[in-house]
Amino acid sequence: MGYLLSLSKAQCIRALGLLFICVCHCYAVPMADKTASSLRLYNTLTKREEEFTSITPGKVLMYTCGPTVYGRPHIGNYASFLMADLLRRWLEVSGYEVIHAKNITDVGHLLHDRDQGDDKIEKQAKKERLDPLEIARKYEAQFLEDEKALNILEPFARPRATETVKEMLAMVRVLLEKGFAYETEDGIYFAVEKFPAYGALSGNTIEDLCAGMRIEEREGKHCSADFALWKKCVGENAPHLLRWKYETGERVYTEGDDAGAGFPGWHIECSAMSRKFLADQIDIHTGGEDNIFPHHECEIAQSEASSGRKPFVRTWVHRRRIQMGEEKMSKSLGNVLSLPDVIAQGFSPLDLRYYLLSVHYRTNLKFTDKGLDDAKKARRKIMEWMTEVGGMEGKVSKVGKEGEENMIEPWKEKFFAVMNNDLNTPAALGIIFDLMTWSRNQSQWSSGALAALKVLSEQIRHTFGCFDAEGELDLPADVLTLLTKRDEARKSKDFHRSDELRAEILKKGYEVKDTAEGQHVRKA
Numbered sequence: 001m002g003y004l005l006s007l008s009k010a011q012c013i014r015a016l017g018l019l020f021i022c023v024c025h026c027y028a029v030p031m032a033d034k035t036a037s038s039l040r041l042y043n044t045l046t047k048r049e050e051e052f053t054s055i056t057p058g059k060v061l062m063y064t065c066g067p068t069v070y071g072r073p074h075i076g077n078y079a080s081f082l083m084a085d086l087l088r089r090w091l092e093v094s095g096y097e098v099i100h101a102k103n104i105t106d107v108g109h110l111l112h113d114r115d116q117g118d119d120k121i122e123k124q125a126k127k128e129r130l131d132p133l134e135i136a137r138k139y140e141a142q143f144l145e146d147e148k149a150l151n152i153l154e155p156f157a158r159p160r161a162t163e164t165v166k167e168m169l170a171m172v173r174v175l176l177e178k179g180f181a182y183e184t185e186d187g188i189y190f191a192v193e194k195f196p197a198y199g200a201l202s203g204n205t206i207e208d209l210c211a212g213m214r215i216e217e218r219e220g221k222h223c224s225a226d227f228a229l230w231k232k233c234v235g236e237n238a239p240h241l242l243r244w245k246y247e248t249g250e251r252v253y254t255e256g257d258d259a260g261a262g263f264p265g266w267h268i269e270c271s272a273m274s275r276k277f278l279a280d281q282i283d284i285h286t287g288g289e290d291n292i293f294p295h296h297e298c299e300i301a302q303s304e305a306s307s308g309r310k311p312f313v314r315t316w317v318h319r320r321r322i323q324m325g326e327e328k329m330s331k332s333l334g335n336v337l338s339l340p341d342v343i344a345q346g347f348s349p350l351d352l353r354y355y356l357l358s359v360h361y362r363t364n365l366k367f368t369d370k371g372l373d374d375a376k377k378a379r380r381k382i383m384e385w386m387t388e389v390g391g392m393e394g395k396v397s398k399v400g401k402e403g404e405e406n407m408i409e410p411w412k413e414k415f416f417a418v419m420n421n422d423l424n425t426p427a428a429l430g431i432i433f434d435l436m437t438w439s440r441n442q443s444q445w446s447s448g449a450l451a452a453l454k455v456l457s458e459q460i461r462h463t464f465g466c467f468d469a470e471g472e473l474d475l476p477a478d479v480l481t482l483l484t485k486r487d488e489a490r491k492s493k494d495f496h497r498s499d500e501l502r503a504e505i506l507k508k509g510y511e512v513k514d515t516a517e518g519q520h521v522r523k524a
Helices: 002-026 075-093 120-128 132-149 165-177 206-211 266-277 289-307 339-344 349-357 369-390 404-420 425-440 447-464 477-491 495-507
Strands: 040-043 048-051 059-064 097-102 181-183 187-190 227-232 261-264 282-288 313-319 322-324 510-515 518-523
Touching: 040 313, 059 075, 059 266, 075 097, 075 282, 075 313, 075 322, 075 339, 075 349, 075 447, 097 266, 120 132, 165 181, 165 187, 165 227, 165 261, 165 266, 165 289, 187 289, 227 266, 227 289, 261 266, 266 289, 282 289, 289 313, 339 349, 349 369, 349 447, 369 425, 369 447, 369 510, 404 425, 404 447, 425 447, 477 495, 477 510, 477 518, 495 510
Parallel strands: 059 097, 059 282, 282 313
Antiparallel strands: 040 048, 181 187, 187 227, 227 261, 510 518
16 A cells, blocks of 8 residues: 555665665775765864774764663663664765674662762662662663663663673782872772873862872872772772672672772773773763763773873863753652653654754753654655655656756755764754755756765764654554545545545554655654
């Protein structure tokens, strides 16, 4: 039936577009080389926009700080992950091979990002009366479910902190040997005064950090800004359930076999996982702006001090916060929304994806229901246009003019230029809507021009990741019956009856759009 044919056609077009991107990857010809500009990104470390170049031409090593799995991530967390996914997708469209690692933090992240207090996962485990790893796997599964619904690409590696402890301990030993770390009664700490560049990412200074924070004598820290690499299971940390032997990195399961046991500090985890799955030096590190200090600042210190190679990261990219009213979205403030909350309000996860990507990543987004509703409407308009592009063969002129295929090139150049300008998604979406209006006003197309338009639409589709069909609808039997009657009414040119049936279908929660390929149905 017509309403099913349109979907399969769109899927075919998408496959061809992605094949085009894959061919570009295979021949290592970055499409960005053919445009007027190359990618510029705002580097948090240097505090300015810089032209992006990778360590290895044609390949990008990229690390993203993943979730601490003690609860379902909220949409503020996903804003950061979506920014990283957008960047990865744009690098792929531009011809790069992206080796992307995104970790799972399942131990060692203490409350308030400090070196004392409860482990976030263990605190939730006590609340739910479960083993800490049961908690971690439960919320990791929810996170992966949400990422799939948001169409976030699967990374090359998704390491868990609990499975990388031996690598962390190896790094800790190197830091001790080199004099960048010292041992106290309750753990092993990194001495920030031994690393003069500490504070460059966040804009802090060692003097202010060491002078401005109260040192508790029991910690035995040289400077209040010194941070834990390894915490011993002594004192208030004695009951810590997830513990490993310092000498071997083996998990300790039984009481009485835990002499010298401890657990890693939060910061050392990402340094070790980034090194293991990528390299000592990587091209891009992403995260939310909350990660800048202390987490990412500490990563730089550990990684560069242990490897002796600088810079650890060439380009740091951070997403600004999502706000609910005048406050940031935060679990501690109790003003969070999860993806199931958004779905319960009648929105698709991809509506949320569009909304979060429609604002520049270095702008604070004040989340509103109206903004999400506007995003839903805008996304559907673009999807409708992409379906139209897939069915425009009937507009192809048999007598095409020489060079007509170049009529798409200015649009491609404009789209690439704004995306290369620090991922300027608001401007890119503006260009897409202008292109939609322009293309609909063209009465005839050459085969070359239409092919170029389809390629550009697929580049747009892959970049934003929210214009894909969300699967064929499982339509109720009564709706199928009405669609069949409406199809018959259209064929007999009974348009009055056709409109009546359209209204009946709408009352049942489905919208019908007539296309050259038949009836196209979607949720109202």
